[in-house]
Amino acid sequence: MARITDLLAAGRTFSFEFFPPKDAEEQQLLTRTIADLQPLRPSFVSVTYRGGRVSRERTTRVVVDLLRTTELTPMPHLTCVAHPRSELGDIISVFRAAGLENLLALGGDPLPAEEQYKELEYASQLVDLGRSLGFRSIGVAAHPAGHPRSPDLTSDRRHLAFKMSLADFAITQFFFKVEEYERLREDVAALGVAKPILAGIMPITSLTSVQRMAQLSGYAVPDDVVRRIEAGGDDRAEIRRRGIEVATELCRDLLDAGVPGLHFYTLNFSKATREIYANLGLVKSDGRPDVPEG
Numbered sequence: 001m002a003r004i005t006d007l008l009a010a011g012r013t014f015s016f017e018f019f020p021p022k023d024a025e026e027q028q029l030l031t032r033t034i035a036d037l038q039p040l041r042p043s044f045v046s047v048t049y050r051g052g053r054v055s056r057e058r059t060t061r062v063v064v065d066l067l068r069t070t071e072l073t074p075m076p077h078l079t080c081v082a083h084p085r086s087e088l089g090d091i092i093s094v095f096r097a098a099g100l101e102n103l104l105a106l107g108g109d110p111l112p113a114e115e116q117y118k119e120l121e122y123a124s125q126l127v128d129l130g131r132s133l134g135f136r137s138i139g140v141a142a143h144p145a146g147h148p149r150s151p152d153l154t155s156d157r158r159h160l161a162f163k164m165s166l167a168d169f170a171i172t173q174f175f176f177k178v179e180e181y182e183r184l185r186e187d188v189a190a191l192g193v194a195k196p197i198l199a200g201i202m203p204i205t206s207l208t209s210v211q212r213m214a215q216l217s218g219y220a221v222p223d224d225v226v227r228r229i230e231a232g233g234d235d236r237a238e239i240r241r242r243g244i245e246v247a248t249e250l251c252r253d254l255l256d257a258g259v260p261g262l263h264f265y266t267l268n269f270s271k272a273t274r275e276i277y278a279n280l281g282l283v284k285s286d287g288r289p290d291v292p293e294g
Contacts, residue, residue: 003137013043013261020058036270044073079108080120142170148218161191174202178253198261203272204243
């Protein structure tokens, strides 16, 4: 199984994120989406840690199924907040025993007090634990606008630089301006860290949904992007078309800026990602991906 560190060393990556299904209907949707996207031959795919402790089984099941039944390289997410240290160690050991080589280490969103643990509070501590149990390819999250719980952008960048110094790469939360990515990359580089930062891409197919998700991560969708989408009026098809256009333009700008990878937040749907791939010319006439080198 490939390590993402090796893939990034070889060139630019293109990857997708899925979330584990909570019922049979969501499982059917995920199965269809994986089948639709697998022909694009992504560099890797990630599977989120959805919610609290209940995600332990769900995430593990999805990544192990991907490993055993597809040619995809899966990377599980894992959050500090949902488990005590001993359980986090057990989960990581299960991942390693299954043959997984890659891990995304996250602090995690706050949970209800009765479900939350603080033996490990920070992603950097989870990176250390993952290293001690055999992972040699570990990523962390980066927030272009700053983590929602950071008191200011300066302290946010210091914390990000520290955890990136321990990890191998970072993946950003979604954003909509290439300048936001470039500023993040420059800020971290100024602190002495030059490891790859992959850009998280969220196609806008519903402005309301994206704005709600953005608020949860402490980010505001830029006003000019909002106006551009709202110009579609009440026509859902036109709103969606404009959203795909915005995402395509952002991807082109990022590729021109030398981004080491694009990571698409699919929300377990395939059509928007496939359309952006086609718009970018990443798919040849025979259906195979045509991936430019970074």
